[in-house]
Amino acid sequence: MSSPATSTPAKGLEGVVAANTRLSDVQGDLGKLVYCGYDIDELAGKVTFEEVVHLLHHNHLPNSKELRELKDQLAAARELPVGVVQILKTLPKNAPPMHAIRTAISALGCFDPSSDDDSMDAQRQKAIRLIARIPIVTAYFHRAREGKALLDPDHSLGEAANFLYLLQGKKPSVEEEKTMDLCYVLHADHGMNASTFSARVTIATLSDMYSAITTAIGTLKGPLHGGANEGVIKMLQEIGSLDRVDAYVEECLQQKKKIMGIGHRVYKTLDPRAPHLKRMAQILSAKLGEPKWIQMSDRIAEIMLQRKNLHANVDFYSATVYYSLGIPIDLFTPVFAIARTAGWTANVLEQLADNRLIRPQSVYTGPTGLKVVPISKR
Numbered sequence: 001m002s003s004p005a006t007s008t009p010a011k012g013l014e015g016v017v018a019a020n021t022r023l024s025d026v027q028g029d030l031g032k033l034v035y036c037g038y039d040i041d042e043l044a045g046k047v048t049f050e051e052v053v054h055l056l057h058h059n060h061l062p063n064s065k066e067l068r069e070l071k072d073q074l075a076a077a078r079e080l081p082v083g084v085v086q087i088l089k090t091l092p093k094n095a096p097p098m099h100a101i102r103t104a105i106s107a108l109g110c111f112d113p114s115s116d117d118d119s120m121d122a123q124r125q126k127a128i129r130l131i132a133r134i135p136i137v138t139a140y141f142h143r144a145r146e147g148k149a150l151l152d153p154d155h156s157l158g159e160a161a162n163f164l165y166l167l168q169g170k171k172p173s174v175e176e177e178k179t180m181d182l183c184y185v186l187h188a189d190h191g192m193n194a195s196t197f198s199a200r201v202t203i204a205t206l207s208d209m210y211s212a213i214t215t216a217i218g219t220l221k222g223p224l225h226g227g228a229n230e231g232v233i234k235m236l237q238e239i240g241s242l243d244r245v246d247a248y249v250e251e252c253l254q255q256k257k258k259i260m261g262i263g264h265r266v267y268k269t270l271d272p273r274a275p276h277l278k279r280m281a282q283i284l285s286a287k288l289g290e291p292k293w294i295q296m297s298d299r300i301a302e303i304m305l306q307r308k309n310l311h312a313n314v315d316f317y318s319a320t321v322y323y324s325l326g327i328p329i330d331l332f333t334p335v336f337a338i339a340r341t342a343g344w345t346a347n348v349l350e351q352l353a354d355n356r357l358i359r360p361q362s363v364y365t366g367p368t369g370l371k372v373v374p375i376s377k378r
Contacts, residue, residue, distance in 0.1 A: 009363050018192055018358070019200065023056055023346050026191035031269035035189060036060075044276045049159050049184035049339070050074065053131060056189055056346035057124070070128075071158065077132035078153040078162070081111035085140065085150065093145040097138065097334050098221040102214055104137040105130070109210030116208055123352060126209040127345035134341050135159065138334045139166035160184055163338065168326060175287075176325060179280050183318060186273040187336055189343025191266070195219040195226070199344045200351045204358040209348060216344045220337055229332040231260035232319035236296050245299045253307065261316030262304045270311040277317035284324035293320045 010016050025034040033040040036055050043052065047061065054062040054070050062070060084107050091100050109115045112129070114122045140150050143166070151166050160180035164172040172180070190196070199216040203209070220226035239248045252259055264271055278294075285294040297320055301312040322332050 007363075013360075018197060019351070021192070021347070021350060022059060023343065023350060024189040024191050026266050028264070028266035029268050031267055031272050033190065033272045040186065040272050040276075044182060044185055044273075047185065049181050049188065049342070052185050052188045053342045056342055057127065057349065073128050074132045074159060075153070075155040075162075077129045078136050078155075080133060080136055080140070081108070083111055084108055084137070088137065088141045089144045091141065091144075095145075097141060097330050098217065098226075098337070100141045101134065101137055101334055101337060102217045102221070104141070105134065105217060106210060106214040108133065109208060109214075112210070115210060118206065118208075118352075120349070120352070123209055123349060127349060130209065130213055130345055131341050132159075135163040135338045136166065138331065138338060139163060142167060142328065142331060143169075164325070167331075175283070179284065179321060179325060182276060182280060183321060183335065184339040184342075186276060186314065187318075187339035189340070189346065193225070194222075195340065196344060196347050200347055201358045203348045203351050204355055206355070209345070212348045213341065213344055216340070217337055220333065220340065226333040226336045228260055228313075229315040229319045229322065229336065230329055232297075232315055233293075233323050233329055233332070235260050236293055236319070239296060242292055242295050242299060245296050246303065249300060249303045249307075259300065259304055261313055261319065262301070262308075263310040264313045267311070267313065271313040273314040274312045274317055277314065277321055278312075281317050281320040281324065284321060288324055290324070293323065 022036060024036070025032075027034070035043060035052065036059055038055070038061075047055075050071055051061055051067060053074075054060075054066060058066075084104055087107050088100065088104055091103070108130070112126065114126065117123075136153060143150055148169070151169065153162055154165055154171070157165060157171070158177070158181065160183075161172050161177040164176060164180055195216040198219040199212040202215040203212040223231065239245055249259065251257075278297075281294045281297070285291045297312075297316060301316065304310045304312075318336075319332060322335060323329070327335060
């Protein structure tokens, strides 16, 4: 029997170190994000998502041969089991996409005969299948709910381009592909965030890879974690025009309402991913002839920095980028999940390599010494 906890609990586990990791380092006070030794500013725009997958899974950037092999493995793993496709087709068309994706990823475990194979080779193969298939699941659910034909994956396309192709029915432009790929790179991993922690808790019980990633998806779904980018674009739509921004922000401040996409639990300065997405938002807005979204965003960020000393986070500009790419608003969080599966699976593999059951204690604050009153007298 474990001894009772005596220390004061850290609400939300703030400041508690839960694991050692080689995967990513979030330096909140400096506004830095590092993947396996590489600053995000060094990676963004210089490497593809597939290269980041290899980096997180193997601790080094791939050479040409390793990258080609990884791309081939991902392309070969894209086809969904017929049973999972049928599940996606039969789900209610008005089901929230994160519900559908969580259900489909869980179902994939039922169709994988190696689901409970705990050898590291099998675990790595399942990780590749999950990275390859979550974009397919997302695109197929969206097209099914719209009554559109489900397209076969194009093995000549990379992960970002293939997702846009399956989603929209046409191959993306080079600029659209690069933009989507950059979003994937920026979202691939982010320290011990809530969904990553929940995945590690699940796999630490020696459950299976599918259960761990299903857990992570369910955690990401929450508006305090992955759902914030949807809130940003809905906020911009509610404001409507640049000349209404100041009054909207002032009203929110007076009523102590949260401004979506502003501030971060860890970063005390600018989120290092935000400038990259801001540049892409500016480029896309200019090309689409719809500059008001980025103009409104910039004004909100300016006011909040002046008034509250709070910076824009990754959700703030990713919302405008996704919207400009023609991605439906309720797929913003699923796109986050697609990218983060690279980090989730890497964390699962890292946890398994040196596993210990994650079992924190709690401080009991309830009553003691109660006596049972006969039911006739209660």
